[in-house]
Amino acid sequence: MVRRASEPLKGQWSVPGGALELGESLKQGVERELREETGVEVEALEVVEILDRFVRLPDGRIQYHYVLIDYLCRPRGAATEPRPNSDASDALWIARESLGDYGLRPDMMAVIEKAFRLMIHS
Numbered sequence: 001m002v003r004r005a006s007e008p009l010k011g012q013w014s015v016p017g018g019a020l021e022l023g024e025s026l027k028q029g030v031e032r033e034l035r036e037e038t039g040v041e042v043e044a045l046e047v048v049e050i051l052d053r054f055v056r057l058p059d060g061r062i063q064y065h066y067v068l069i070d071y072l073c074r075p076r077g078a079a080t081e082p083r084p085n086s087d088a089s090d091a092l093w094i095a096r097e098s099l100g101d102y103g104l105r106p107d108m109m110a111v112i113e114k115a116f117r118l119m120i121h122s
Helices: 026-038 096-102 106-121
Strands: 002-004 042-056 062-075 088-091
16 A cells, blocks of 8 residues: 555555556556555556546536556565655555555445455455
């Protein structure tokens, strides 16, 4: 998990992520973003969930529309301790039973729980 260092969602905890670079596949983008934000090398395995996220202005107009594609990932080699880089002010491995302590949105909690179930059956 990472704590966002900039807007949108500055100061909030979430899974690492970001925008694709031109010519980059989804899996390559997932692996790069995770490496850039945490220093952890992973292999992106399969899609867990696809979500729309809207950030609205005070008057209700949409400021940002994100399409989030969450992947189940496996560390490459020995799992390393995450460290914040680029867009993250903090980065942590979080125990499943502690997820509720990080103010995650209900839809993000559901995605993480789905990933745990997929991991068990993989």
